[in-house]
Amino acid sequence: VVAHRVTIADVAREAGVSQQTVSRALNNKGEISAGTRQHVLEIVGRLDYRPSTLARGLATRHTTTIGLVVPDIANPFFSELARGAEDAAQAASHSIVFCNTVEDPERELSILRTLEDQRVDGVVLCSSRLPREGLLLAASRHPALVLVNRAAPGSGLRSVAVDDEAGAVAAVRHLVRSGRRAIGFLAGPPASSSGERRRLGYLAAMAEYALEPDPALAAPCAPTLEGGREAALALLRARPDVDGLFCYNDLAAVGALQACTALGLSVPGQVAVVGCDDILLAGLVTPALSTLRSDQRLLGRKAVEALLDGNNGCGDGADTIWIRPELVVRASAP
Amino acid sequence: VVAHRVTIADVAREAGVSQQTVSRALNNKGEISAGTRQHVLEIVGRLDYRPSTLARGLATRHTTTIGLVVPDIANPFFSELARGAEDAAQAASHSIVFCNTVEDPERELSILRTLEDQRVDGVVLCSSRLPREGLLLAASRHPALVLVNRAAPGSGLRSVAVDDEAGAVAAVRHLVRSGRRAIGFLAGPPASSSGERRRLGYLAAMAEYALEPDPALAAPCAPTLEGGREAALALLRARPDVDGLFCYNDLAAVGALQACTALGLSVPGQVAVVGCDDILLAGLVTPALSTLRSDQRLLGRKAVEALLDGNNGCGDGADTIWIRPELVVRASAP
DNA sequence: CTGTTAGCGCATTCAA
DNA sequence: TTGAATGCGCTAACAG
Numbered sequence: 001v002v003a004h005r006v007t008i009a010d011v012a013r014e015a016g017v018s019q020q021t022v023s024r025a026l027n028n029k030g031e032i033s034a035g036t037r038q039h040v041l042e043i044v045g046r047l048d049y050r051p052s053t054l055a056r057g058l059a060t061r062h063t064t065t066i067g068l069v070v071p072d073i074a075n076p077f078f079s080e081l082a083r084g085a086e087d088a089a090q091a092a093s094h095s096i097v098f099c100n101t102v103e104d105p106e107r108e109l110s111i112l113r114t115l116e117d118q119r120v121d122g123v124v125l126c127s128s129r130l131p132r133e134g135l136l137l138a139a140s141r142h143p144a145l146v147l148v149n150r151a152a153p154g155s156g157l158r159s160v161a162v163d164d165e166a167g168a169v170a171a172v173r174h175l176v177r178s179g180r181r182a183i184g185f186l187a188g189p190p191a192s193s194s195g196e197r198r199r200l201g202y203l204a205a206m207a208e209y210a211l212e213p214d215p216a217l218a219a220p221c222a223p224t225l226e227g228g229r230e231a232a233l234a235l236l237r238a239r240p241d242v243d244g245l246f247c248y249n250d251l252a253a254v255g256a257l258q259a260c261t262a263l264g265l266s267v268p269g270q271v272a273v274v275g276c277d278d279i280l281l282a283g284l285v286t287p288a289l290s291t292l293r294s295d296q297r298l299l300g301r302k303a304v305e306a307l308l309d310g311n312n313g314c315g316d317g318a319d320t321i322w323i324r325p326e327l328v329v330r331a332s333a334p
Numbered sequence: 335v336v337a338h339r340v341t342i343a344d345v346a347r348e349a350g351v352s353q354q355t356v357s358r359a360l361n362n363k364g365e366i367s368a369g370t371r372q373h374v375l376e377i378v379g380r381l382d383y384r385p386s387t388l389a390r391g392l393a394t395r396h397t398t399t400i401g402l403v404v405p406d407i408a409n410p411f412f413s414e415l416a417r418g419a420e421d422a423a424q425a426a427s428h429s430i431v432f433c434n435t436v437e438d439p440e441r442e443l444s445i446l447r448t449l450e451d452q453r454v455d456g457v458v459l460c461s462s463r464l465p466r467e468g469l470l471l472a473a474s475r476h477p478a479l480v481l482v483n484r485a486a487p488g489s490g491l492r493s494v495a496v497d498d499e500a501g502a503v504a505a506v507r508h509l510v511r512s513g514r515r516a517i518g519f520l521a522g523p524p525a526s527s528s529g530e531r532r533r534l535g536y537l538a539a540m541a542e543y544a545l546e547p548d549p550a551l552a553a554p555c556a557p558t559l560e561g562g563r564e565a566a567l568a569l570l571r572a573r574p575d576v577d578g579l580f581c582y583n584d585l586a587a588v589g590a591l592q593a594c595t596a597l598g599l600s601v602p603g604q605v606a607v608v609g610c611d612d613i614l615l616a617g618l619v620t621p622a623l624s625t626l627r628s629d630q631r632l633l634g635r636k637a638v639e640a641l642l643d644g645n646n647g648c649g650d651g652a653d654t655i656w657i658r659p660e661l662v663v664r665a666s667a668p
Numbered sequence: 669c670t671g672t673t674a675g676c677g678c679a680t681t682c683a684a
Numbered sequence: 685t686t687g688a689a690t691g692c693g694c695t696a697a698c699a700g
Contacts, residue, residue, distance in 0.1 A: 007676095008678060008679095017686080018686070018687045019678080020687060020688085021687075023679060023680095031685055032685070032686080036685085050451050051451065051678070052451065052676090053451045054388050054392045054397065054452070054678090055392055055676070055692090056677080057388045058389055058678070058693065058694090059677080060678085073413050073416050073420065078413075079407050079408050079409075079410070079412075079413030082407050083407050086433065090433070095433070095448065095452065096431060097399070097429050097431040098416075098420065099424070099429070116384065117386065118387045119386065119388055279614075280615060281615055284559070284615065284619075341694085342694060352670070353693090354670075354671065355671075357694070357695060363695090365669055366669065370669085370670085386693055389676090389692070389693030390693080392676045392694070392695090393675085394676085395676075
């Protein structure tokens with residue numbers, strides 16, 4: 001059982017002042033003489049008084065709590081992001097309650113409602129699966145909301161996202177500059193919006209160098225080792241001239257490495273390979289994988305900062321913060 | 335800006351009953367006639383009324399919120415655990431606020447205080463770095479608290495932990511049964527308590543088969559690839575008769591594989607290697623790594639369930655739930 | 669079965 | 685500069 005909790009009334013009595021004065025001393029608001037302030041704070045310290053967040057929240061109508069909604073905290077992308085978010089939150093003396101949508105839109109909605117009930121001061125909503133309407137409605141019910149890796153153009157909603165397009169451009173440029181001309185693209189799952197942005201970057205970079213935009217060079221794939229291997233096998237067989245591969249993620253890229261081995265193609269001699277994400281494995285395979293590293297921790301930090309800095313949602317439209325991935329050059333595409 | 339929130343008073347007025355009746359209808363407490371209950375709930379639905387968690391918490395003295403304190407949510411072990419914890423919490427209609435201690439005991443204390451201020455109903459505290467005294471004090475200030483991977487014998491504190499000792503026993507038995515006799519142990523960081531439990535298991539299994547308990551067979555190592563490689567190199571050079579290795583974690587085990595390669599030793603021909611954790615990499619290296627998999631998600635779920643099921647802390651001593659790791663047999667130690 | 673009264677612990681009016 | 689009353693939105697305890 002928990003011991004009796006000392007309340008503001010106890011402090012007031014002990015200090016011989018009113019509750020209000022204690023409140024003022026604590027919150028540094030309203031005028032108060034330095035003397036009584038000192039005195040009150042001393043009593044506060046002696047009694048080890050700590051205000052109840054609940055009571056304060058009820059009175060002030062804002063908790064210092066923010067909601068973090070992710071598809072799955074066990075996914076390294078989001079756990080890294082969560083770390084960054086909590087760092088930023090803790091720096092601003094805020095707490096984070098997190099929830100997993102497990103990719104279920106209904107669940108996502110119910111989570112957003114629950115967060116309302118808790119009167120969180122804001123929500124960081126990652127990879128929302130909600131249709132635009134539902135998203136805007138849910139957002140309107142919160143004092144503040146920042147989207148991650150999902151834009152809602154024209155809604156005024158702020159968002160933070162990995163600049164997959166710029167990343168893809170950098171990767172493809174790197175391949176071209178190292179002499180590659182027939183560059184294939186393992187595009188990932190068809191429904192992936194980040195995959196779509198990478199495709200745009202891929203096409204833009206190809207166009208930049210007036211290289212053939214042959215649709216046959218791009219193939220969807222499951223975001224797994226096997227998916228990458230199969231897709232790469234098919235692609236390399238159909239187009240033996242391919243000398244460079246840009247892949248949806250590192251797992252697929254490692255699969256592509258296996259495909260090259262299976263086909264007797266040397267990497268990077270005959271085919272150069274670039275992945276995405278810079279997972280641990282990327283640096284450990286042979287040859288080590290060149291890849292795009294995006295700083296998810298930074299992403300989380302920025303999201304929370306945007307939420308808290310909040311010129312609250314009165315945005316003038318284009319308020320997306322883009323996090324540029326960094327190209328990590330290793331042996332697979334020097 | 336957020337729209338006006340409908341309160342219990344609005345519902346009461348609209349339904350033509352008292353607030354108390356609304357409260358009863360909602361909470362299914364106190365006697366209430368099925369008729370008025372229906373009626374009230376209808377109004378609740380029509381007005382889309384949702385009770386404020388804050389106000390309710392203030393009145394009832396319990397929030398449906400639990401704190402999750404981890405060293406670092408970005409560590410896959412803890413993000414997986416967090417997933418399990420949130421699953422269980424959500425199933426019980428509870429919310430989770432999480433905090434990272436970043437391995438700092440002072441921070442850990444301050445986090446526990448903050449969670450007090452928030453009046454969480456309980457805390458899941460992972461890998462606490464607090465000295466026993468401080469831990470017990472902090473625990474006494476919370477309505478409920480469950481330890482993860484850290485015991486406080488004789489305190490009555492409940493805990494949930496990976497049974498590293500049993501895991502190590504299983505791993506070493508497996509090696510012995512496949513014919514190994516001189517089994518080395520890469521012990522991990524000296525200060526690690528899980529490392530210590532693994533050492534106990536290692537020694538117990540060796541003793542079981544009356545095998546030499548030579549201290550020279552056990553070597554500390556950094557829990558990294560490099561750490562494992564260096565330690566394994568030294569160990570294998572000093573003891574060329576070693577034909578089996580049990581390693582603190584998978585990274586160290588992969589390092590050990592590299593060491594074997596460097597020394598021209600075949601795996602598993604001359605040396606069999608077993609790791610711990612079953613990280614993604616384990617299945618991808620060549621030869622694929624045999625390893626111990628502990629179900630962290632289950633760990634998190636059990637912790638929350640123990641917290642909520644709570645015969646609250648009036649434990650009779652030995653209330654530790656052990657999660658047994660599972661041996662995953664792959665090529666490195668068939 | 670239902671309503672009334674009185675807090676939960678704080679901050680926000682107002683006066684003084 | 686300080687204090688007294690009032691309310692945040694809900695439930696507990698007691699009535700009736």
